[in-house]
Amino acid sequence: MPQKSIRQALNEALRQEMRRDPTIVVIGEDVAGGAASEGQRDAYGGVLGVTKGLIGEFGEARVIDTPITESAIMGAAAGAAVTGLRPVAELMFSDFFGVCFDQIFNQAAKFRYMFGGKAKTPLVIRTMIGAGRSAAAQHSQSPYGIFTAVPGLKVVVPSNAYDAKGLLIQAIRDDDPVIFCEHKLMYDLRAEVPDEAYTIPFGEANIVRDGDDVTVVALSRMVHYAGEACDALEEEGIEIELIDPRTTSPLDEDTILESVERTGRLVIVDEATPRCSFATDIAALVADRAFAALKAPIRRVTAPHTPVPFAPSLEKLYIPSPDKIAAAVREVHGYGK
């Protein structure tokens, strides 16, 4: 099976879906390419390269290049979704959700409910998350926890190219607004991806590895860091069950609970800040529903409650590392023994 990067997988998903369904439109900053002259506009494919080639195949009516106006992009996309199109809008940096959150939080997320179930809002918002590139405090955050807190939004946080393609196609075919979070350091990460179109259901976690000693729940880039920690710990004889929920809303609670019922020990890894967060949410779930199974305190390995530092050395300390994850696993594994 062909190996593809996350960038290629997302591009392929958009292209295949746009061929299948003429109501799908792409809208955002630089999605057409950004160069000024006619002959060059397709050469670039936006700063991420994810939408490369789409304007050449589908034209300006379906690939809408916008100025730097997040509020207009999200307003247009939400309105288009509720009136019959299936827009895939791009919020280049998720950090800027603040300037367009009324359109998302108080409009798109509420339409189905406020209109008594008579309206659907098939809107996808692709957006970039993550620290690690010294992009400083305003371009490095991972606010999926804030999106997850909003009823009416679905939130996807893929960790690999296979999941990225299947979840994006699922997001496009879904009739509710979906926030699709892409980590900025993972676009070139490759995996086996089928050429054919396929969907992965929301709310179905991926069990990345099996193990009976400690459950580790991680998202996005942290799945790979946790995997590195697993490799090191396996040599010490600690077998980890690594769970990637893939979507934070809906959340596959059963897979996490069943695993902790078996292992009795839980570590959650989250690149986002720790207050009212994904990590905290999972900890609460397990404390609430699997308390009797726990043999050790739940440990969260997260960023500290501060903005993301610009200085590379500090940023490195800020992001959870395989070493920190391994230390947390050792701690809960040894607890009470």
Place this chain on the structure above:
Amino acid sequence: MSEITAITMPKWGLTMTEGKVLGWLKGEGEEYGAGDELLEIETSKITNVMEASEPGRLRRIIARDGATLPIGGLLAVAAPESVLDTDIDAFVAGFAAPEPAAGAAEAETMAPHDIDADGKRLRVLDMGGGEAVPVALIHGFGADLNTWMFNQPVLAETRRAIALDLPGHGGSTKALDEAVDAASFAADLDRALAALAIDRLHLVGHSMGGAIALAFAGWQPDRVASLSLIAPAQLGAEINADFINGFVRAGRRREMQDVLALLVHDPALVSRQMVEDVLRYKRLDGVQAALAALSAAWFPNGIQRADWAELVGSIKVPTQMIWGREDRIIPVAQGEALAGRVPVHIIDGAGHLPHMEKAGEVNRLIAGFVAARA
């Protein structure tokens, strides 16, 4: 030194790169015959028993329980009693670890490719070669060519061995013809054989693939040198409707785990990776529609429709049947009822996948049957 032989990690299936020793079934110093079970090996997909390919004496176990080795890695050393321990030490010390490059080259020959079968894209895994009459392996409902991972390499030691994905399955086109009965799939097989330039052949079919192989043999008996049917479909009315409906419906891991467990005698055989592979197939566009169309045509209302039992033993093609005694999909009684017409081999401790669950035994039955009927 030539009396010393290495027992190495086998390669089962397309994606296997390493295996883990679960436990040895023979001890150091023990003698064994060809086909005796040596050890249990776990891969990410499946756990299986490795059998001795020739008789010998186990002299030195290198890979202990729990050890993980790459393909070709040294598991143990066999040698007659007369060989000195020091010679075995030297053999072990001099054993060349497999080169990753050699593994890559082998992976290349193990890669399936697409063929154009008269306009239909079909995925084929083409192994082995030589003058002997080739063998083609036809999988069952919802499966693909990987179902033959333990059988195809063994059959390919003496002849060309082809496994293909039927339309609607695996890596083949997901578009189905309007007719999806055994005869129409037999016509697909005919097109595939033309593309592969195969005239006369041995046919091995499992479950739905068994009915297809039987339909092909009934249609073109002169081309079929022998027919091995493993728990074939459509020989009787009864089939496990819970399995069929569950397989078509299941889209999530836990549900699929329960459904796939019905296939085998020992549910531990169904690994998480096996479940994941089936789900990955089922998520592809077109598969759901294909499976629904197939199950409606083959198993309407949970009953097998057509009845090919009359053909068994009446066509002029040497035929044998292989059935797992604990088959929970198609009852073994359907095979037992035909035992007067063709040889029926009932495998103890196996469910609906005897070719995976008891691969060694099934391989011997097929290889022996095929070898005797050139």
